[in-house]
Amino acid sequence: MAIRTYKPTTPSMRYIARTTFDEITKTKPEKRLVHTKKRTGGRNNNGRVTMRGRGGGAKQKIRNIDFRRNKHGMAANVVAIEYDPGRSARIALLEYTDGEKRYIVAPIGLGVGDTVQCGPNAPARPGNWLPLSKIPPGTSIHNLELSPGKGGQLVRSAGTSATLMSRDQGKAQIKLPSGEIRRVSEKCYAVVGQVGNTDHEKQVWGKAGNTRHRGRRPITRAVAKNPHDHPMGGGEAKTSGGGHPTTPWGKPTKGFKTRKRKKYSNQFILVRRDGRPFKRK
Numbered sequence: 673m674a675i676r677t678y679k680p681t682t683p684s685m686r687y688i689a690r691t692t693f694d695e696i697t698k699t700k701p702e703k704r705l706v707h708t709k710k711r712t713g714g715r716n717n718n719g720r721v722t723m724r725g726r727g728g729g730a731k732q733k734i735r736n737i738d739f740r741r742n743k744h745g746m747a748a749n750v751v752a753i754e755y756d757p758g759r760s761a762r763i764a765l766l767e768y769t770d771g772e773k774r775y776i777v778a779p780i781g782l783g784v785g786d787t788v789q790c791g792p793n794a795p796a797r798p799g800n801w802l803p804l805s806k807i808p809p810g811t812s813i814h815n816l817e818l819s820p821g822k823g824g825q826l827v828r829s830a831g832t833s834a835t836l837m838s839r840d841q842g843k844a845q846i847k848l849p850s851g852e853i854r855r856v857s858e859k860c861y862a863v864v865g866q867v868g869n870t871d872h873e874k875q876v877w878g879k880a881g882n883t884r885h886r887g888r889r890p891i892t893r894a895v896a897k898n899p900h901d902h903p904m905g906g907g908e909a910k911t912s913g914g915g916h917p918t919t920p921w922g923k924p925t926k927g928f929k930t931r932k933r934k935k936y937s938n939q940f941i942l943v944r945r946d947g948r949p950f951k952r953k
Contacts, residue, residue, distance in 0.1 A: 675874050688878030691871055695762060697784055698752035702765065705775055706733040709758070729887025732757045738766075738774040739815060739823035741801040741861075744791030746770065750784050750799075760830035760872045764799075777815055777828055779865035790861075798865030804836060804844040805858040811836050814867045816846065817860035824863070831873065833866035845942065853943035894920070 674694070680686035714726030735756050748766040751773070756763045764778040766788065782788070782799045790801035796808060807813065812833040815824030827834045827849060837845040843855045877883055880890070895913050899906035902920050904913045917925045941950040 675871050684879035684881075686878075687876055688882070689874065689876040691869070691875060693755065695753050695783075695868070696755050698754050698765065701733060701735060701754060702773055702775075705736045705773065707736065709734045725889045725891040726887060727889050728884055730757075730885050734758055735763060735775050737763065738776055739825075739828075740821070741774075741776065741790040743768055743772075745789075745793065747787050747789050748774075750782060750786045750788065752784060753778055753782075759828070760869060761828065761867045762830075762869050777863070778868045779814065779863065780868045780870070781865065782868070796864050799863065801861055801863050803859055803861050804846075804856065805839065807836050807862065807864065809836055809838055811864060812866050813846075813862040813864055815863040816856070817862065818856065820857055820859040820861075824861070828867065829872075830867055831870035834862075836862075850945040851943070851947060852941065852945045855940045855942060 674692050675689050676692045677689050678685045709732045712726070714721050714723035716722045735754075735758065737756075737759075746768050748768045750764050751767045752765040754763050754765060754775075756775075759777075762778040763775045764782055765773060765775060767773050776788075776799075779798045786799065788799040788801075789795070792803055792806055794800040794802045794806075796802065796806065796811060801815075804813075813836055814827040814833050816826040816834055817823060818825050832849045834849060835847045837847055837853070839845070839858055842858050844858050844860075845853055846856050847853050894902045894904040894917075895907075895911055897905035903918050903922055904915065907914070919925060938950070944950050
């Protein structure tokens with residue numbers, strides 16, 4: 673896996689940098705494991721725009737990823753490594769001994785022909801899914817559960833991994849990629865290893881058209897709008913705002929805390945992302 677650059681035959685080609693897709697072994701997905709992605713245009717179920725700058729883009733098929741991996745005690749062979757337009761990581765197509773096929777997020781080192789297992793008796797090898805109580809401390813993990821049986825929710829993007837630090841009294845301490853240290857039940861499952869496609873962050877789209885292909889439309893700067901359109905708009909000359917940055921509806925941004933003080937999950941956070949101990953109120 674590497675980053676490919678191009679000859680500057682056009683101004684935009686001078687800056688474009690993309691992955692080479694060398695690890696991809698299958699170009700078309702399994703028809704039974706995909707469904708059409710419905711376009712929302714950034715609108716919610718009431719028809720109101722809740723996510724600005726969304727629209728257009730290439731058509732996509734959503735791959736049905738198996739985040740639970742509930743076929744315990746049954747081995748599966750890696751049939752192919754595929755591209756998923758809906759996520760930054762690559763996905764691996766597994767075929768179990770009973771003939772069923774499923775997709776999983778592909779970790780580093782997993783290739784075609786390898787065998788993976790799931791369940792409490794599986795060895796702690798990359799790609800295997802087992803409870804935190806069976807994983808040695810200091811191991812890199814991904815696709816981590818927050819509640820037993822709910823399926824992996826954390827650490828699923830390209831190149832990321834969490835670290836199992838210790839276990840005590842039925843709880844495991846996990847250091848997340850953000851730096852946050854969190855307590856999770858030992859009964860929660862996780863996949864051993866680091867998520868693949870580590871060069872994803874080195875990509876450069878290079879031009880506005882590549883961003884439009886991904887369904888992201890341009891957004892007008894707040895200071896360039898009129899006062900009745902945005903609190904930061906208006907003025908007799910060009911300004912950079914002059915006040916604290918806000919949303920179009922007047923809510924402060926850049927440092928304004930939005931997390932609820934009395935949140936249930938506060939009791940599981942030991943260290944915050946910035947390295948400071950989490951203060952419970």
